[in-house]
Amino acid sequence: MLQIENVVSDRGSRYAVSGGAAADEAEVAAFLKQLKRAKKYAKATHNTWAMLQSDGTQRKGDDGESGAGNVILRMLEREDLRDHIVVVTRWYGGKHLGGDRFRHVQTCVNAYIDALP
Template structure:
């Protein structure tokens, strides 16, 4: 399947590994396939990995203008070999307003109620025209309720990275400054 894409790089230069605490800005991934399997102009933002007791969570978000764009994006992500190997490759939720009608939906991809948690986050943050996908790689240890916190954290980071919600400035938080 031929396609062109701009990847968020993990390297500063070819062959040099990206340091963990680097301050360089991430690049948006732009996927545009010539085969037409993905809607034109979709830009996925991808968070850094969140690792907790060997389980890894990765958040992705993109702007959508119609609910019909959701299945091709999910299918494309599931076709990526690295994502397809995850225990829960596409936990997602979306909200999209077309005219005066608000369309919304979610799928937990086998991670009971996880899609509903992301949908609840989108509703609380009042974010529209967005698709949020979280991928979970199971690390061998059951996480219990902590997995929902991590899924929500990955989703929230993807929304912040994509500019769907404003980043909270640490210096403006109430009660956190010097008195």
């Protein structure tokens, strides 16, 4: 599991990104379970995620951050990153970010992709 913390901080909200290999729904569930074993991730406001399977099947979860899973999925498609889950975590800071939240999700995914070996 690759984790990058404190990728973005804006108006009190903080973002992190995590990811790793996941080829099917069971591996996605196992990854999310492992991530949330860390108390701070379990208590995060949102753990949005997406993965693109090698056969083209798309999976995503917004976890209350409407549309964020789709943003991650589109970026994975552009990079052709398959059988890999990417999770963007947000700890809400008390102020609505509007459309900026999608820009922050993109920043997190780009940081993750750049950190891949």
